[in-house]
Amino acid sequence: MLHDKIELLxxxxxxxxxxxxxxxxxxxxxxxxxxxxxEHGAIVIALYSLPVGAIFALGGRGFVLHAGALVTVYxxxxxxxxxxxxxxxxxxxxxxxxxxxxESRCRLAxxxxxxxxxxxxxxxxxxxxx
Numbered sequence: 001m002l003h004d005k006i007e008l009l010x011x012x013x014x015x016x017x018x019x020x021x022x023x024x025x026x027x028x029x030x031x032x033x034x035x036x037x038x039e040h041g042a043i044v045i046a047l048y049s050l051p052v053g054a055i056f057a058l059g060g061r062g063f064v065l066h067a068g069a070l071v072t073v074y075x076x077x078x079x080x081x082x083x084x085x086x087x088x089x090x091x092x093x094x095x096x097x098x099x100x101x102x103e104s105r106c107r108l109a110x111x112x113x114x115x116x117x118x119x120x121x122x123x124x125x126x127x128x129x130x
Contacts, residue, residue, distance in 0.1 A: 003068060006059035007120055010071045013052075014117030021110025025103040032106075033096050042092030046085035053078025067123020070116055 021028055035041040056075025061068040085092045095101055 002059050003061045003071075004124075006056060007061075007068050007071055007124055010056060010060075010074070011117045011121045011124075014113040014120070018110045018113030018117060021113065022107050023110075025106040025110070028106045029101055029103050033101050036093050036096035036101070040089070041096075042085040042089035045092060046082040049078045049085075050082035053082060066127070067120050070120055074116065 035044060038044075053075045056071050057079055058075070060072035060075055062072055063069055
């Protein structure tokens, strides 16, 4: 089914990007800060986040009692974030300051991504075995 493929994409993306955020926190922090300082940076982020969020939101299992529901929730959160950035790009620029966009927060975000990926992966394994 489609939601199975979407969950695998989610696990892959969360694992790769999560590890990257943890291992390359300084690079991510500097890149995001520079991007968000630019007048159109929020729009660039939204243009990448919106399609990914829509794929996860619309291709996930929906709001069911299953670990795969995290894919749907995460997808809708990306869609909402993208809409906010597109409607009011100045909101994103507030995160560019050095007090908010830190390496430790970037590492934390990476760890959260890894946990989400592992939870969805374990949910898939348990469903296939059950």
